[in-house]
Amino acid sequence: MRIGHALSPDDVVITNGCTEAFTLALSAVARPGDTIAVESPTYFGFLHTLEVLGLKVLELPTDPVEGIHIEAFARLLDAAPVAACLLSSSFSNPLGVSMPDARKRELLALLARHDVPLIEDDVYGDIHFARERPTPFIALDGGANTLYCSSFSKSLAPGYRVGWIAPGKYAQQVVDRKLAFSLCSPVLPQVALADFLASGAYDAHMRRLRRLLEENLRHLTRAIEASFPAETRVSRPAGGFALWVELPRGFDSRALFDAALELGICFAPGDVFSASRRFRNCLRLSAGWSWSERIEEGVRRLGTLARRQHI
Template structure:
């Protein structure tokens, strides 16, 4: 019975995907009438409930709409989608524009009642399986020796590491559990890698714009950041990377390969392969932040750079902090040939990971609950991204551009040059609307007219009203 239900669930998703692709590539245009439910049932050999589920799926993404006594029609319009920003052009040398106070202010507002949490790229509580996680805590405390109060192995919970290794086959990572070290979240994994591979004064290459957490980490460790141009769809500019490598300007690379923060770009698999081969040629390690790889809107998970790693130069870092339980602080790293160095950093700085929460995530992975949760989350986030894109087109100033993420939680918005995003941010706070100004995603004086929005929220009328207000406030800045 369960297999029959899963097959039917797959069919409605499959039908929806086919129609969605026809809409997005222009084969079906705005206003076109869609096949009737009876036609869908006949063509695909499914029940009316399955056909209805497919159309409900498309309605939730605002791709189609129903008209009483008439049927279903295409609602999506390419002309209503904001234009894409151009490839970024950071300067060759960082000027270290100080944005620490702004970052602190954004974090200080985290969790304040009534605030629209557009600033941080994390899912809303309503999108997380909190009741199931609570059940997992009970199971973990019952099954762990000493109810989880004892130190775990330095490498981390073995059950979790085995499940991560199994999970890595989705990206063709082919990892073994003894190649993995668990950490307190993805940033913690990145920190261990950076401390293991760099010394003060070294240069780390990152795409630009880049996560402010990674920039702050670099500043704390006293390393220089070389910001490389990045395409809003395809990520790092490989020509710029090769030029920097030839000039011996780089000691380590730190890239977000899948659905980068803040652009939402995803390196094509061929680009990932070229990146790894290029770094092997110059013997430069790559710390890969693959935090968002599981939140894809396509048919399958994109590969990682680790997929193509034959020399052990790629240190693959990930976590469930963005997808399942931000506060659990469960992450990991497969550090390749640098395992001993990374293990030493963990021993010096934390000794052990948190036993109970890591056991819960292992249980979630092992029982299939994680994959079940991800299917729902991907569907919701994809719909939200399309709704945010439409809202930006409808309410933001003329000339506004925005990225089109194919996964992840965030969308990058480029306002007209006359608008200062920090000034807009201060004014929006009066209305309890918070976003992340573009200035915090660089160490240079750039992206002043840009901002990042988190669409990992529960879409409702209030959210749309607040986005409309944000757009109106931006228009007043012109």
């Protein structure tokens, strides 16, 4: 209701995290060999699931502010069929994109014309730094052609694995697959989270978490700017807790990854966010941990490694 789209309990299927939610959605609307459109770069978990399900990937050029290039997507839809579009609607992983509402409506209209369902991943929507939460796609089209997926994994606790899907007109297909794949989700974690939500503590928790993560991202950005090669570019997300770092062309984040691991430093190299292994000169850093001198030192050492490789 807060985001402009009321649901009844019967509209929602509880899942084992958001990963099961979008896996159920994909299996409900597509068959092996079908093509799924995704933003590029996109979350590597999407790519792994698509691969396991035998689905093809159509990578859409994506702007860090405006989101996917809708005009390019329209031309692609005219040329070849697409079974579904899988997108993160708020602060996408890794780029941090949150499409403006006008662009979201353009995309929904395009998908409706071609009868292509939208699978929406909104796990980061509550982690917004501005006053207002971004509007999800489901609230803009009334759920007419959207399968909405989310979870508490990013906002409360990843270990509980409590997610959900609002599949709309695909409800029966999703329920059939939920029963076949996992029957039901564990009840005790749901009871624990339900008690927490009923206590009214969720809003206060989210206010603290947003302040913490926004400050973490500021610390991380400053550390990158002070330590990495001068030509390095860094995303400026308005929510979430990931930064997309673009190093000079020709840079090899895989080689940097191998060298960093030897020092006990880990990050996600850019090519894992692309089915075609693009973005080799990019990487993703997470600000999900409380900022500390140890993390700052790790970023400085990573920057030193990057400067050496750049030379």
